[in-house]
Amino acid sequence: MIRAWRDPWIPRGNHKTGAPRRCCRYRWVSNFIQPDGTWDTQRVQHFFLADDAAEILKIKPSTRNDADFLAWSLEKQGIFTVRSAYRLAFQEQMHERGLEATSIRPHGERPIWRLIWKCPVPPRVQNLAWKIGSNSLATQANKNRRGIRTPATCLICGQENEDTYHVFIRCPHARHLWQAMREGLTEEQRAKTLMLLWRIWYVHNEITHQKPAPTVEGSRRFLMSYLESLLIIKQHPEKDLEKGKIVVSHDTGFRRDKKDTECCKTTRRKWEPPMQGEVKLSVDGSWSSQGTAGAGMVVRDHKGEVLVASCRQLLECQDATEAELTAVEEGMKLALIWTSLPIIVETDCALALELINGSTPNISVYAFQVSRIRDLVRERECKCVKIDRTVNRVSHDLAHVGRVQAKTQVWLRQSPPEVAAAVAFDCISIPS
Known part of the structure; x- marks a missing residue:
């Protein structure tokens, strides 16, 4: 049980709440959560300070009443690392010296180290x-x-x-x-x-x-x-050093050669279809610092034909990783409904993939969401893989539509108009 007024449980600053706005008989965080796993918004805003209430309502509690757990807040995975502990100790040291923040460096960073x-x-x-x-x-x-x-x-x-x-x-x-x-x-x-x-x-x-x-x-x-x-x-990052001599330009310095850059832009990689008897679910999330977010997902068969596609507007999304995980979760729900074949989930977010495929219990801030995704993956023969961002164009564009246009829509067995050209491009090299 987490104590509402004493334990550090709010994901910001020192993680503790301020004093209650008025006399409060509720001692535990669970007293502010309704039986369906959602916040009692009226009660939270009534007793907590406005800034605390805003941060609390951003937290997504478990809808299945999962047990609470302790986590290391300085790492996204929730696991203690020496690196994050060192960073914390260094910030405390800078704070004691009065060097943690200035008008030029509001976050206390030291540009001299970045040069190194x-x-x-x-x-x-x-x-x-x-x-x-x-x-x-x-x-x-x-x-x-x-x-x-x-x-x-x-x-x-x-x-x-x-x-x-x-x-x-x-x-x-x-x-x-x-x-x-x-x-x-x-x-x-x-x-x-x-x-x-x-x-x-x-x-x-x-x-x-x-x-x-x-x-x-x-x-x-x-x-x-x-x-x-x-x-x-x-x-020349794309060149094979063992195949022959490569000309080095000291005028270019450590910048990438323009010819190599232009060559990479003109040779865009294509999406690879699944084997016959499987489907691929491509997902992507879109998030901006203004608080808007969206998710895009598309399920295609071995011919590249769209079985189901969707864009979603995401409300109260905290960061890009949450948007990516939500895209995986919502995409899996769609795929399980509209196809009975084994599913290959494709995402371009390495962190989301690491959280989902991790063998140890997840104790990150995304723990409840990761747990739901793992349950969905176990319902069907399924595997999650990492793909390059340039190959994930269709779901990327759908996520952008969901975020920018605040649009939520599902298309069955047809290409969404907004991504029809990208779907057609992916199918060019697929034999009919």
Whole structure:
């Protein structure tokens, strides 16, 4: 049982409600839910503050009176992760320092970190740059600061105390590598800088652990070759690197090559029909920050013919994931009614698919909805698969119609006029 006025159960801020507007004899959240599983709207608005009541009414309780459960609110799956705990601790630390929000950064984010995490270099290089920025590298100075008895001077040159600045700027082997890398710095300078810092730290560790250090020229060639490979991957992501040489443009930098982009736009992938004796249910959800939402779904057979299609306007939808899950749920209900064949459910939402196919009990904010979908899936031979968004055009357009036009409609054995062209395109390569 959840206590209405003491437990943290509202999905926002500190999750607790304010004091009741007037004297209230109702102690439990269940006292505000009707027997059919819906909120007693009048009672909620009567006792809770206006802001609390608005957030409460957005919550969708279980219509089947499922048991309550504890969940970790900082992850969509409801499961505790070290990453989210670290993020929470960091926000608390920023709050104590008065750095959590300003007029320029209303959410308290620090743009300097985004420059590191968005830089097109390998994750281990990004991690090293973050450690440099937060002064958390295992330098001799940091070891001494943390109570580890070790000489403070640099073990490589023995000239100065080994702090982060000395390791990457002042130490002779670092200076030599900086000088060797001065040539050829263009628009990808930030990537080269991070790669250079990463290589300096690697060589530093090799020498510290009494391993033979690579030469400055060897490190320079390694870094230039590595950066060349990164440029190829970014500029020509569709090309096979093993089939031949690819021209790299340093003027383009880490932007995708225009020819590859135009080629991908002109070669749109097509929807693949199911095997004979099966049907495919394609679904999609549409949601906007203004609070409007829609769902689209279409059931087709092995010839690509529409058995049933529908667009739905969704009311009181919280986010895009809920819209996607609602599309799956409503689509499954339609498919189970209008066909007796095995069903393949197609969605382009990886998170929705992960929630539905998960083997463990779901404790996310979508738990009750996921439970209903899993029950529907068990009613028939059925599997849920992930497809590319470009292949899911028909249900995408139907979801858009449901949201923008606030329209709810079902079409039986005919293509909806709004998506007739997309359905016809999907059927072009299907043999008659």
